[in-house]
Amino acid sequence: MEFLQPVLSGFAFVLHPAHFPFLFIGVAGGIAVGALPGLTGSVGIILLLPFLFYVDSSTALVMMCGMFCGSIYGGSISAILISTPGTPSAAATVLDGYPMAQKGEAGKAIGVATIASAAGGIISTFCLMFIAPQLAGFALEFGPEEYFALMVFGLTIIASVSGKSLTKGLIAGVFGLMIGVVGIDPIVGYARYSFDIPSLMTGFPLLPVLIGLFAISQVFVQLEKVHKAGGETAPVLGNLLPTAREMLGLVKVIIPSSLIGTLIGVIPGTGGAIASFLAYNEAKRFSKHPERFGTGCIEGVAAPEAANNGTTGGAMVPLLTLGIPGDVVTAVMLGALMLIGVRPGPLLFTETPEIINAVYAGLLMANVLILLLGFVSVRLFPMILKVPAATLFPLVMALCFIGSFSLSNSSYDMTIALIFGIIGYFMQKHGFPAAPVVLGVILGPIAEDVLGRALITAYGDWTTLLRSPIAIFFYVISVTSVAYSMRRAPGSPTD
């Protein structure tokens, strides 16, 4: 019962009439963003940023959790209805979801995806509640040396989120580090690369950089698709719920898939796409009828959907306890948290436990809302897919600009967002991923700061970085992580 006390206080916060609408907006907005091909969870978080400045930290975090869970679930809707995964996490859902829709069982496929997503999210949240406090307690022992090693490990995640080309991913990450060195340095306070321009003395503002790289660049990408016909007609929905017998069979798929998703989510730099394919593969391997997979079987929808929503709680473990993002969306979330004045890490658990409790309750409620909204608004989903680009993306663009402007009421920030939008667009065109840039921009300055502090306390002795067993452990897993990414990369050793 003592274990449940923090969650109950979290529920009291989340269900308060002043806070619950924000969670609802987060989940509903997340479902819409996830369902719309071209918008992802990270873009959803970016679009929320302008609103997050005007609510307290706990509410902002709860709203982001809603967006995170909702967007991952929302990706399954377009995957099932039009064979286009709304988010990368839903790529595996297409394999059986779309064939089900073609057989006239789109409603049942969405129903199964809804149940599996909610179950996966709830199971992973319970895992988060169990793992996170233990890991945070351990992380309280960290000094600057351990933090520097942790940041080095965090930067190695760049290799994991590099996509098709490791070289281009690393270039994107180092580009982020280059952006991060502009402005006042943390040790002596010298304004680097500012050219005596006052605006540059504080460096590039993070919010416009994020808005430009993720959201404005996406509008430019959509501009290219104006002539391309996207008017697929949504199939007939039919019944929503699986039979009781089918449900019993699904339990054996949903629980292990949720645990696979949670485990994959905890490992930084992985994400829902990997988890969903892995869970799909395992479900097929343990199935009595593996030949049915790919032809439209409900287990083939339940496994990836339980796994990709299972990564939500998992990805929050390293984010909340160590300040290391678990995937692309949590990387953007890390930036958003820092913008609203929340510094993720072990101190969050001791100094502001109410924020953590709100996150636990928020994640649980977000998944309950997914279940409710999924079944209540299933008839609206085909309409979401019909929102014309000519209406949606101009409003997204305007929201990006006003979001940048509201940071410090200056058109300078809007110009920065536009410039990074252009950079982000060309990065996409030439296969450079945006997520490593965010990691570089956020983790680089922190790494420099803790390295400086470690060296000051050790009177400039660099060997202090190798005296801590915890630091050495992080260096070892950093090397392992990079080696794994290099082995996994297609083609040559570095690509």
Next chain:
Amino acid sequence: MRADVAIGILLLFLSSAMFALTFTFPDQTVALSPTFFPRLVTLCMAGLACVLVVKALRRPRPMKAASTFSAATWIRQGHVQRIAAMVALGFVYTQVLDSLGFLIATGLFLAGTVLLFMERRWTVVLAVAILGSSALYGVFRMIFKVPLPRFDLF
């Protein structure tokens, strides 16, 4: 392939320039110099840029594939004009926001963006421009109290 070479050379120039600029920073021997991190980062970028160029040059010329990015196709299909127009529109919007005020500037910006998305029905253009700018103004000015610029004749 050629694009990767060009990007690699551009990044090499950028990192070289940033590395050269570190010699204008004050140096200090206690703990961490302000030059240390920028030099480390720019050297990494220079190395990676060289790898990108070498790999692009060593890669066999790909067969014409629809999925690969081609500047010629990009220009021919009108993408460059629309993207350039969008950038110009965005830049003009940032410049006129203070003088025209939020409602007028955003309305015009939205109308222009809708037109760039090839929507030709004036009812839709006007609806998005008027309702969109009004809704954004309502949320940010009325609810969040963001001091959005107002049109002032004098």
